[in-house]
Amino acid sequence: xxxxxxxxxxxxxxxxxxxxxxxxxxxxxxxxxxxxxxxxxxxxxxxxxxxxxxxxxxxxxxxxxxxxxxxxxxxxxxxxxxxxxxxxxxxxxxxxxxxxxxxxxxxxxxxxxxxxxxxxxxxxxxxxxxxxxxxxxxxxxxxxxxxxxxxxxxxxxxxxxxxxxxxxxxxxxx
Amino acid sequence: xxxxxxxxxxxxxxxxxxxxxxxxxxxxxxxxxxxxxxxxxxxxxxxxxxxxxxxxxxxxxxxxxxxxxxxxxxxxxxxxxxxxxxxxxxxxxxxxxxxxxxxxxxxxxxxxxxxxxxxxxxxxxxxxxxxxxxxxxxxxxxxxxxxxxxxxxxxxxxxxxxxxxxxxxxxxxx
Numbered sequence: 001x002x003x004x005x006x007x008x009x010x011x012x013x014x015x016x017x018x019x020x021x022x023x024x025x026x027x028x029x030x031x032x033x034x035x036x037x038x039x040x041x042x043x044x045x046x047x048x049x050x051x052x053x054x055x056x057x058x059x060x061x062x063x064x065x066x067x068x069x070x071x072x073x074x075x076x077x078x079x080x081x082x083x084x085x086x087x088x089x090x091x092x093x094x095x096x097x098x099x100x101x102x103x104x105x106x107x108x109x110x111x112x113x114x115x116x117x118x119x120x121x122x123x124x125x126x127x128x129x130x131x132x133x134x135x136x137x138x139x140x141x142x143x144x145x146x147x148x149x150x151x152x153x154x155x156x157x158x159x160x161x162x163x164x165x166x167x168x169x170x171x172x173x174x
Numbered sequence: 175x176x177x178x179x180x181x182x183x184x185x186x187x188x189x190x191x192x193x194x195x196x197x198x199x200x201x202x203x204x205x206x207x208x209x210x211x212x213x214x215x216x217x218x219x220x221x222x223x224x225x226x227x228x229x230x231x232x233x234x235x236x237x238x239x240x241x242x243x244x245x246x247x248x249x250x251x252x253x254x255x256x257x258x259x260x261x262x263x264x265x266x267x268x269x270x271x272x273x274x275x276x277x278x279x280x281x282x283x284x285x286x287x288x289x290x291x292x293x294x295x296x297x298x299x300x301x302x303x304x305x306x307x308x309x310x311x312x313x314x315x316x317x318x319x320x321x322x323x324x325x326x327x328x329x330x331x332x333x334x335x336x337x338x339x340x341x342x343x344x345x346x347x348x
Contacts, residue, residue, distance in 0.1 A: 002290055003290060125345075130345060145315075145316060149319065149323035153323075168316055171313060
């Protein structure tokens with residue numbers, strides 16, 4: 001694959017969400033193995049956070065998937081479904097990730113490659129905007145990776161045996 | 175700016191390291207304001223980690239800067255200086271970031287834009303390699319953002335008043 005506006009966004013975010021799905025599977029298995037039936041362990045894990053005033057694990061996954069999904073609408077104008085942000089189980093978060101990946105995979109290079117100069121505005125930007133390219137490279141990708149990494153961090157600090165390769169995913173080494 | 179192999183790497187990593195420098199400045203100021211002179215607060219902060227078996231703050235910054243700096247050699251073949259990984263103060267980490275930014279800013283688009291098909295091999299890849307493009311999008315950028323975000327996370331969980339905008343940096347909103 002070569003560098004294009006499409007290729008630096010949709011294949012990259014798809015791969016990262018696939019890796020996140022694997023990380024969440026390991027977290028769910030670890031939690032299941034170590035659960036106490038007297039504690040609502042799944043709800044607590046999904047609400048756990050690095051510090052009291054930062055968002056919790058489920059919310060990190062919700063925002064990462066929203067970043068990815070909503071970029072399609074912001075760049076191409078195509079409608080994308082809203083998600084309800086009501087996930088309270090690992091299985092529901094997996095479903096959200098799977099739906100997001102389906103949407104990302106449905107994006108075609110030609111839908112995106114000429115969108116570097118569209119104007120993109122977010123609700124909290126006070127009517128101001130960025131170019132599609134600025135939005136993608138200065139906001140979307142850093143923000144997306146921020147939330148995927150923070151989800152990983154919350155899982156990691158709960159002692160789940162994950163490592164960097166779980167975050168990166170398989171590499172096409174030859 | 176338009177999408178190119180150069181533009182998705184060097185301006186993006188430069189901006190992120192500038193933001194990381196700001197985050198570290200806030201951490202240093204907070205630590206200075208709340209220090210106990212009986213405790214070696216700076217050394218402890220730079221060694222703090224999210225969990226006992228993950229790398230600490232200084233190491234996260236060292237790896238992020240190494241990822242960025244070493245990509246120049248890996249993609250273009252140009253020599254880059256080695257850093258000693260001996261930083262024990264916030265000021266020394268800032269110096270390392272500044273040196274890295276200087277190296278990134280010295281990269282010219284024409285040095286990188288034709289390097290998508292070079293083969294890149296890392297010591298722990300057992301003699302195997304990725305294309306320059308695969309290395310950049312599947313390893314370099316995710317890994318770079320992973321370590322910048324983890325540095326942020328360690329600082330955040332120590333109660334320093336930083337938010338997402340400190341991580342993202344200024345946006346060219348119009």
